[in-house]
Amino acid sequence: MYASKYHINTLKEAPAEAEIKSHQLMTRAGMIRKVAGGIYSYMPLGLRVLRKIEAVVREEMNRAGAIELLMPVVQPAELWVESGRWEQYGAELLRMKDRHQRDFVLQPTSEEVITDIARNEIHSWRQLPLNFYHIQTKFRDERRPRFGLMRGREFTMKDAYSFDRDEASAQASYDTMYDAYMRIFQRLGLEFRAVAADTGAIGGSRSHEFQVIADTGEDLIVYNPQSQYAANIELAAAPCLIAQRAAPTAELVKAATPAAPKCEIVAEQLGRPLADTVKSIVLATEDADAAKPATIWLLLLRGDHDLNEVKTGKLPGFENGYRFATETEIQDTFGCVPGYLGPISPPGPVNIIADHTVANMSDFICGANQEGFHYTGVNWGRDLPEPQSADLRNVVAGDPDPQGGRLAIQRGIEVGHVFFLGDKYSRALGATFLETDGKPAMLQMGCYGIGISRIAAAAIEQNHDDKGIVWPRAIAPxxxxxxxxxxxxxxxxxxxxxxxxxxxxxxxxxxxxxxxxxxxxxxxxxxxxxxxxxxxxxxxxxxxxxxxxxxxxxxxxxxxxxxxxxxxxxxxxxxxx
Amino acid sequence: MYASKYHINTLKEAPAEAEIKSHQLMTRAGMIRKVAGGIYSYMPLGLRVLRKIEAVVREEMNRAGAIELLMPVVQPAELWVESGRWEQYGAELLRMKDRHQRDFVLQPTSEEVITDIARNEIHSWRQLPLNFYHIQTKFRDERRPRFGLMRGREFTMKDAYSFDRDEASAQASYDTMYDAYMRIFQRLGLEFRAVAADTGAIGGSRSHEFQVIADTGEDLIVYNPQSQYAANIELAAAPCLIAQRAAPTAELVKAATPAAPKCEIVAEQLGRPLADTVKSIVLATEDADAAKPATIWLLLLRGDHDLNEVKTGKLPGFENGYRFATETEIQDTFGCVPGYLGPISPPGPVNIIADHTVANMSDFICGANQEGFHYTGVNWGRDLPEPQSADLRNVVAGDPDPQGGRLAIQRGIEVGHVFFLGDKYSRALGATFLETDGKPAMLQMGCYGIGISRIAAAAIEQNHDDKGIVWPRAIAPxxxxxxxxxxxxxxxxxxxxxxxxxxxxxxxxxxxxxxxxxxxxxxxxxxxxxxxxxxxxxxxxxxxxxxxxxxxxxxxxxxxxxxxxxxxxxxxxxxxx
The missing domain is CATH 3.40.50.800 (Anticodon-binding domain)
Structure with a gap:
């Protein structure tokens, strides 16, 4: 190509709204141009990058035996009603009416349409396994689109859907996709990690994210530099940091801690390490019977640890969601304002759960349920009952890995996700096939996404310098x-x-x-x-x-x-x- | 590819709604599956055809120096308001609101976005000429989508847009695209014609359609088998069939023609050829001042000829559109019911225009403005004033070509269109560049469309037999x-x-x-x-x-x-x- 016959239009300045490097550099390099919030034109140089990523993805999907088709961007509401997502999906699902006032959506993903195809096309176990994919324009009506291609509204995604007879076969399909993803990101020339990920509401244990390593990533990855272990911090098990609880050495003392509603201030006032304090987090879960009052929970974490919301959501009793308790609920339960709460003799009914580490602490400090006061020298069994314990916290760098070595944390950008769906969609849409015994059985599904346009942005976040972008060869324009x-x-x-x-x-x-x-x-x-x-x-x-x-x-x-x-x-x- | 690892699912029966062969055969062959009215999934075999068509189009566009980019499917209303098409475009433009209640459209075409790009990217004559294209999903909310891919709502189209300094350069860009289109359709292995086409409201003389020849086509193509001439019947000039008007030989007679409101019946009743009759068509044009009554027009055609609505729309006085006259207007003007109207002494004011052939007829038959009666032996100049004449009719097969030979008619399916736009959009959006003298000038634009998915259907309409599809090699799956x-x-x-x-x-x-x-x-x-x-x-x-x-x-x-x-x-x- 000759530059004089091409269109090259670099800019000295990035738009003020471009907060991250990839957005700034793609705009300055003339690769994208904004059309509306979260909606871009790919200029010639940018489209070349996109097409190269697509080509690698397509080759590896084909090599893995997946079959390409193309499902539409505009999808009828009926299918989304059938799956239940017409109601469940939030405002990110752009809904619209055609000239005959029929409801449609702009697809954010294609589980419904592919399951509809499957129930019409797949009749017999002889046809299985099958894996269909497409590379298509998708739309998610983000409330606040930003970061250029990283969090756009209109974007390009590869999504694949596998169909299998049973879970064992579905696991094999999953593994095939996992391997294909490994090859894809290796070929793209990116530093990445396959990371165990949360499976959310669908359950099951099979879900991996593919994360491009970048300091600017929104996700935190827990990994062990000495092993293969890597997991999203949402999922990564946090070990108990105290192998065995020490015997009490201190008396229980109620200490004045004026204007100290946070562990950091308490530790400072008392001249003690932050790791000797315990923070109290009060949550509420609603009863199915809306007339009944909410159940109140007190979660205890070491002062230097953070609550993991995903793990919390999986606690027994939290199946239908949870929320932070209101000030009234806190007052009713603890007789005290937030900032000074603790597990010792709260006046109202409350379920107490201690993080595993907290459960093994001794001589610790916690709120006294009295404004301006904390207890020191608190000991389980002596000053309050033995606690129920659970993994409630985020891993922090340096935590020991129970398998050996220590855990590290790095930031990543999620560019791919493989997921075992089971029969969630096949059951909702009645997608069955005839087994060898002639009886209908539910199709077992998996879904596998790759954010094509997001990869371009992630590659830049990982590979740039003061002068601009440093493309890996495989995706350079x-x-x-x-x-x-x-x-x-x-x-x-x-x-x-x-x-x-x-x-x-x-x-x-x-x-x-x-x-x-x-x-x-x-x-x-x-x-x-x-x-x-x-x-x-x-x-x-x-x-x-x-x-x-x-x-x-x-x-x-x-x-x-x-x-x-x-x-x-x-x-x-x-x-x- | 091995069939056992692919997805092949042929059907014995086509869906009842499939009216045309391509729709029937693509469905039976398992190439497309309906998702909603006019919205299809391309199954693996169908997608392969689509991709092959795309590849040929892309290669020839690149060879012709056009540069590929990708504009979004979802476009902000603002740009359509600026161009005026937010108001002008009918119900085929699918409009929607995002979560913030901002207006967007699903693009049926991208003149607005490309002109917006041009006004931001093109600064100087040094950058010109430029031709940008993309191959993208488009949406037209057809009132009655049918015929499968032939008239779908969601479809794939290649659209290119050229930008030039002046009309001469724009003509060269147009010619380059015309040549590229010739190569594209030759390479696709289709029998086709490049056909002069109507330029509609934009005016100018440069517009060609590329028509795939097929008996099931919706378009009529007038061509001369002995020359290069081919034009859409909408545009094709219809010659005067009577070189010189003969002298009158018959008396003017008012003949009873009971229950004969059509020329065919009149001719039969009077025992005369249909070509001796003249039909009266009464149209109305509105005055800009809505309070004034409409202007009434009487258009005269030979009994065996049909009115050409496009030519009619170009008559002086018809610039703002026209309609058929109401029964009241006809009664007020002619004092008679429709079916017996004629140009001889109508009681009310009316502008009379005769088709060129009618203007040279003699001893002809027309309505007598009296129910149940027609005049015979009518002669211009003797029985009524010499007429104003114009080309009002469709060509019929066998009409002489003024350049020699006779005209033939065949049916075609429009799969491509090249069009000189001039400064319609650049003026609306203020897309200028700096000329050599440092002064801003309007960009001259052309637009060039190819219906990628429609080509697949057209290829089948042209190439099939009782057993199924007969793909040209270039686009076979x-x-x-x-x-x-x-x-x-x-x-x-x-x-x-x-x-x-x-x-x-x-x-x-x-x-x-x-x-x-x-x-x-x-x-x-x-x-x-x-x-x-x-x-x-x-x-x-x-x-x-x-x-x-x-x-x-x-x-x-x-x-x-x-x-x-x-x-x-x-x-x-x-x-x-």
Whole structure:
């Protein structure tokens, strides 16, 4: 491709609303242009990146035996009513009416349509297993779309759906997809982790997220550098940090802690480590009978630990959701304002659950259920009953892994998710097949998503510097850019640049030749911003000595290379990237 | 691909609602499945066809220098308000509100978004010409979606938009696209015509439709088999069929024609040819001042001719549209009921326009403005004033072409349209660039559409037989199907089939190997329905004599071919298709 016949329009400034690097850089590099909040046009350079990601995903899905089809963007409400999601899905589901006032949705995902296809197309166990996928435009009406492609409203996603006879076969389909995802993200050239993930309301134990490692990621990944273990912090088991509870050594004392509604202040006032304090979190669960009062729960965490909301949601009694208790409920139960609550003799009825670590603490500090006072020297069994305990907290870096070593935490961007669905949708839509015994059985389903457009953004979050984007070779819009110094003035330069362009193109390399009449500084800055992995600079001065300059995007300085060897060296460098 | 690992699900019966062959056959072949009215899932076989069409279109667009980008499906209303189409576009424009009650549309086309891009991206004449295109999902909320992919609501379209400095350059861009379209439809293997088309409200003379020839087409194409001339009947000039008006030979007579409100009945009652009669069509145009009465027009056509509504809309005085006159208006103007109206002395004010042929008729028959009566022997100049004349009628087959020869008519399916837009959108959205003199000038635009999904349907309308689809090789889902007789029983057959599969695949041929455990009759019927261009049948009986059977989809009988030559012969046959 010749730059003069292409559309390159870089910007000095990113829009003020662009908060993260990928949004800033894709806009500045001219890869995306905003059409409305969370809705973008992919400009030519950006679309090339998208298509390359799609191609890798498609190849690996096909290799894994998945079959591509294409389901529509606009879907009839009827199917969503059947699955129950017409009611359950929140405002992110964009609903609309056609000219005949019939209800439709813009698809955020295609479980309903694929299950409808399955119930019409799959009749017999002989047809199974089957795995259908499509790469399609999706829409989620985010309340506050931002971060460019990272959290857009209209986006491109690959979603696959497997259909199996039974759970064992479904597990094999799941594993096949897991392996395909591993290959996909390896081929894309991204540093990533497959991470055990929460299965949410559907249950089951099979769910993995594929997280691109980046400091700017929204997800926290718990992993063990010495093992294969990795899990989303939502799911990662937090170990008890105290192997055995020590015997009491201190008396129970009610200490004045004026204006100390937080553990940090209490610890400071009392001159004790934060790890000696216990924080009280009061939650409420509603009874199915709305007339009955809510059940009040007191959850106890060490002062330096944070509540894990996903784990909390899985506690017995929390099946139908929970909320923070109201000030009135707290007053009724503890006779005290928040900030000074504790497990010792609360006046009202309350279920107390201690985090595993708290359950093994001794001589600890907690609220005294009296404003301005905390107890010190609190000991289980002596000052209050032995607690019920559970895993309530988020892992923190340095926690020991029960399997050995210590846990670390890093941030990630979720770009893929594999999920065992069971018969949730097949049951709702009546998608059965005939088993060998001639009797109908429910299809076992799995679903497997990859955020195509999100990968582009995540790749940038992981790979950029002060000058701009540093694309992995596999998804760079062009692999090589040739920058002739004086294309319009020097026939020698023009011939050398053209020859190199022809040689590399003949090898299947995607080359951009910048034949624009621009100054070298501007030309270089453009391609560093755009992030092309390899640059070859050709000028009269070098050609006098038969050399051109070759520089990978991460190299600080260019290498001088004999012009006759330039194509071969460029190919080697590309291969090494 | 192996059939056992693919999804093939043919149906014996087409759905009752499928009125046309392409809809019936794509459904029966398992290529599409209905999700809602006018909304389909492309099943694996159907998607392969779609992707092949896309690939040809993309290659030729790129070759023609157009640059691919991707504009969104969901577009903000603001841009449509700016262009005026938010008001002008009818109910086919699906409008919706997001969660913040902001207005959006599902794009039926992207003039607004591309012009918005152009006004932000194009600053200087140095950047021009530019041609951007995308292949994207579109939505038109048809009142009565039917005919499968032929008139769907959600569909795939390639639309390109050119930007030029001036009309001369825009004409060159138009010609480049015209040439690209010629190559595209040639490569797709379709019989087609580029047809001069009406330019509608935008005016100008540059517009061509690309029509796939098919008896089931909705469009009528006028062409001259002896020349390059072809035009949509909406536009095709209809010649005057009478070179010179003959002198009167008959007296003006008022003849009783009871219960004869149509020319056919009048001609029969009077024992005269239909071509001697003149039909009266009464139209009305509204005055800009709504208080004023409508202007009444009497249009005169030979009894065997039909009114051309597009030509009528271009008559002076018809700029703001027209309608048929009401019965009251007709009574007020002619003092008579419809069916007996004529141009001789109507009591009320009326503008009379005769078709060119009518203007040269003599001794003709027309209504007498009296129920049950017609005049015979009517002659211009003698019985009524010389008429104003215009081209009002549709061409009929056999009309002489003023350039020589005679005109013929065939039916076509519009699959592409190239169109010069001028500055309609650039002016509305203020899309200017700086000319060499530093002054802003309006961008000159062209737009160029191809109905990707519609091509699949049109190809079938043109290429099918009693057994099913007959795909042109270029867009067939698979090029060759190998049908082993006894894959599961005979190792000899299995080895021969596998060897042939490997040989052809290595040559880049897209081969399907039908390894299903089905009876030959069912297997053959499936592939004839699906329309694979070449079938190779391999059985133990043939292999004893070292032969396999090769049969193109249109061949009534298979050829026996030496097994060692089979791959080479198959390739030759494919090339010859």
């Amino acid at each position: 062009f692999e090589v850019v040739i920058c002739p110094m004086g294309w319009h003035k020097s026939e020698t330069v023009r011939n050398a640049a053209q020859a190199l362009y022809d040689q590399l193109s003949a090898q299947g390399v995607e080359v951009m030749l910048d034949d624009r009449d621009t100054r070298p500084g501007i030309m270089f800055a453009d391609w560093e911003l755009i992030g092309v992995p390899l640059r070859i600079t050709i000028g009269d001065r070098g050609l006098k000595d038969n050399v051109v300059e070759i520089q990978t995007r991460r190299q600080p300085e260019a290498d001088k290379v004999d012009v006759a060897q330039a194509a071969a060296v460029a190919l080697q460098r590309l291969e090494a990237l | 698979f090029e060759v199907v190998i049908c082993p007789m006894g894959w599961h029983k005979s190792e000899t057959v299995r080895n021969a089939a596998q060897a042939l599969y490997d040989q052809l695949s290595a040559q880049g041929v897209e081969v399907m190997l039908d390894d299903r455990d089905t009876r030959p009759g069912i297997m053959f019927a499936d592939w004839e329905l699906i329309g694979v261009p070449l079938r190779i049948t391999i059985g133990d009986r043939g292999l004893k004599d070292n032969v396999v059977e090769i049969q193109t989809r249109r061949q009534p009988e298979a050829d026996k071919v030496d097994v060692a030559q089979a791959a080479a012969v198959a390739l030759q046959r494919l090339e010859a298709l």
